[in-house]
Amino acid sequence: MCQQPSIPLMNHNIVFYGAGSMAEAIVRGMISRSIVKSDNVVMLNRSSSERLAELRSRYGVIGTNDPEQKTDYLKNSPVIVLAMKPKDAAETLRGLGPLLSPDQIIVSVIAGLSIRTMQGLLGKKQPIVRTMPNTSSSIGLGATGIAFSKEVDEKGRRLALNIFEAVGLTTVIDEERMETLTGISGSGPAYIYYMMEAMIAAGIRGGLPLEQSTQLTVQTVLGAARMVQQTGEDPATLRKKVTSPNGSTQAAIEVLEQGEFFETVIAAVNRCAERSREMGAALEKELHS
Numbered sequence: 001m002c003q004q005p006s007i008p009l010m011n012h013n014i015v016f017y018g019a020g021s022m023a024e025a026i027v028r029g030m031i032s033r034s035i036v037k038s039d040n041v042v043m044l045n046r047s048s049s050e051r052l053a054e055l056r057s058r059y060g061v062i063g064t065n066d067p068e069q070k071t072d073y074l075k076n077s078p079v080i081v082l083a084m085k086p087k088d089a090a091e092t093l094r095g096l097g098p099l100l101s102p103d104q105i106i107v108s109v110i111a112g113l114s115i116r117t118m119q120g121l122l123g124k125k126q127p128i129v130r131t132m133p134n135t136s137s138s139i140g141l142g143a144t145g146i147a148f149s150k151e152v153d154e155k156g157r158r159l160a161l162n163i164f165e166a167v168g169l170t171t172v173i174d175e176e177r178m179e180t181l182t183g184i185s186g187s188g189p190a191y192i193y194y195m196m197e198a199m200i201a202a203g204i205r206g207g208l209p210l211e212q213s214t215q216l217t218v219q220t221v222l223g224a225a226r227m228v229q230q231t232g233e234d235p236a237t238l239r240k241k242v243t244s245p246n247g248s249t250q251a252a253i254e255v256l257e258q259g260e261f262f263e264t265v266i267a268a269v270n271r272c273a274e275r276s277r278e279m280g281a282a283l284e285k286e287l288h289s
């Protein structure tokens with residue numbers, strides 16, 4: 001079933017340069033919310049024709065890795081979303097720069113890669129929107145941090161916001177905070193999945209069938225997130241409501257405390273941010289090589 005679009009339909013091409021999981025999550029979200037027509041979505045990758053065929057048949061998008069067509073799309077599309085891995089970004093940006101005209105907007109989802117480095121690698125002060133989305137964008141429940149280069153005008157800002165508002169929550173932040181945001185919401189789904197894996201495994205070890213253990217875990221995570229959202233109460237208050245004095249929850253929380261759960265999660269978020277900075281620094285070095 002198609003949802004009523006709350007955001008204007010985009011009438012021009014949007015190119016996804018990199019056609020992996022993150023690009024697919026955004027494309028799936030945008031198409032299912034009807035904010036772009038599938039034949040306005042162009043997906044380019046490096047070599048995998050099978051992957052492009054899969055995307056074409058799944059979403060009706062245009063997908064090509066023919067060099068001439070690629071160049072044509074890259075030269076003529078008003079919006080290009082960079083969605084390759086950081087290790088592939090430097091070479092790609094160097095090749096992309098000469099193709100661009102000043103009004104084309106570059107939207108990057110690449111972890112760690114700063115606006116300054118992108119403009120350096122492109123060799124021009126292109127309008128750049130640096131974002132950090134997450135894969136929940138594919139079901140319209142993404143959380144995306146957005147920072148703009150000063151070259152992005154009001155129209156460009158609105159355009160970028162429309163793309164990500166169509167697939168979930170957006171928040172505009174100072175670029176310096178992007179790594180911290182990556183540690184929370186960019187990579188965050190993986191921590192929650194890891195927690196879920198552990199809960200499901202515990203259920204199975206306790207004798208529950210896989211299906212039941214999975215269903216109970218999923219509903220528990222969903223319900224807990226919705227409780228925070230709908231009651232307006234903070235997680236600590238809600239946790240206390242589950243935790244009877246000297247009861248079973250308290251016993252469980254004590255085990256988590258012994259494992260320094262709280263500080264471990266903070267250390268994981270910090271390490272994620274640090275790793276993003278490391279990847280950014282490696283890309284910055286490319287500027288001087």
Ligand SMILES: NC(=O)C1=CN([C@@H]2O[C@H](COP(=O)(O)OP(=O)(O)OC[C@H]3O[C@@H](n4cnc5c(N)ncnc54)[C@H](OP(=O)(O)O)[C@@H]3O)[C@@H](O)[C@H]2O)C=CC1
Binds near residue numbers: 017132135
């Ligand atoms: N996955 C996630 O949860 C999130 C990822 N990101 C960011 O998104 C980016 C992509 O990640 P993800 O989708 O997971 O990666 P994937 O490995 O799934 O996809 C990478 C894509 O980039 C393509 N590619 C690589 N080199 C080139 C090139 N030179 N020209 C054109 N296409 C190229 C690959 O094509 P081919 O297969 O043909 O080599 C592939 O389609 C990363 O920079 C990551 O930091 C951001 C937020 C969340």
Ligand SMILES: O=C(O)[C@@H]1CCC=N1
Binds near residue numbers: 111182186187
């Ligand atoms: O793991 C990564 O590098 C990317 C960035 C955020 C989520 N996945």
